Structure formats: structure tokens, C-alpha cells
Amino acid sequence: MPDEVVVLSVFRHALNVQIFIKMHRSDYAERQLRVMQQIDEDHTLTQLANAWLNLAVDAKDPETLANLVVCSLHLGKSSSRYLSQLKLTHPEHILVKRASSAEDSFERAVQSVA
Incomplete structure (x- = not known):
């Protein structure tokens, strides 16, 4: 995949993670995060989305x-x-x-x- 397509795909999935977290659907957000990790696990947005999800799920930790x-x-x-x-x-x-x-x-x- 060209770099532009990968970046756009990661951005789209990161937006989906945020939307699902706002909807209190961490299960769907986790699926989107797994897709992001398959695309590029080291991408900054993938790491950020992982942090968002962990904060949403473990907010009382x-x-x-x-x-x-x-x-x-x-x-x-x-x-x-x-x-x-x-x-x-x-x-x-x-x-x-x-x-x-x-x-x-x-x-x-x-x-x-x-």
C-alpha cells in the first residue's frame, strides 16, 4: 500500500476508535485498534488510540x-x-x-x- 493510503487508513480507524469510545462501545473500539495495529503498530496514532482505549476502559484503575x-x-x-x-x-x-x-x-x- 502507498504511504498516503496507510496514513489515511490509520486516521480513519483512529477516528472510529474515538467515536466508539464516546458511544461507550469499547468492544468496537478495540476491534478498530486491532486493525490499526495490523496496519502499523508503531504509528503514533495507533499508540495514541491504544492510550485512549486504556483510559476509557481503566478509568477507575x-x-x-x-x-x-x-x-x-x-x-x-x-x-x-x-x-x-x-x-x-x-x-x-x-x-x-x-x-x-x-x-x-x-x-x-x-x-x-x-
Whole structure:
């Protein structure tokens, strides 16, 4: 296949992955991803579509939430939504424990100054 056809095909399948994720049909999105992987597994859009699907399917996974917290902080965006979800669903996660410890230390420091 010519390169242009491959790229257009990967773009089309990536769009389908997004559409199926929005429709909450991860089974169809996974099929499209498999087709993309057969066309070009190393293509950037194939890797991105894989990430989209994993986020859609494993949105409540503790490591996914922890990674979203860290990525949001690095991007300068609010991470409170993801941290709240992590606190509610996985209160024993190391990131939750460390955040709580830091909050407690901050409160003690504020009390000692006040």
C-alpha cells in the first residue's frame, strides 16, 4: 500500500476508535485498534488510540488515576478531580497516603505559625 493510503487508513480507524469510545462501545473500539495495529503498530496514532482505549476502559484503575494526577500537575492543570477519585476509590494508595501526610504537615505548620 502507498504511504498516503496507510496514513489515511490509520486516521480513519483512529477516528472510529474515538467515536466508539464516546458511544461507550469499547468492544468496537478495540476491534478498530486491532486493525490499526495490523496496519502499523508503531504509528503514533495507533499508540495514541491504544492510550485512549486504556483510559476509557481503566478509568477507575488506581495507577491510571495516579498517573493522571501527576500528568495534570506537570501540565499545570488542576488534578483535584483525579485525586478525589483516587481518594474515594483507593484510599490505601501510596499517592493518597503521601498527599494526606503532606496536608497534615501543612496544617501543623499553619497552626504553629498562627
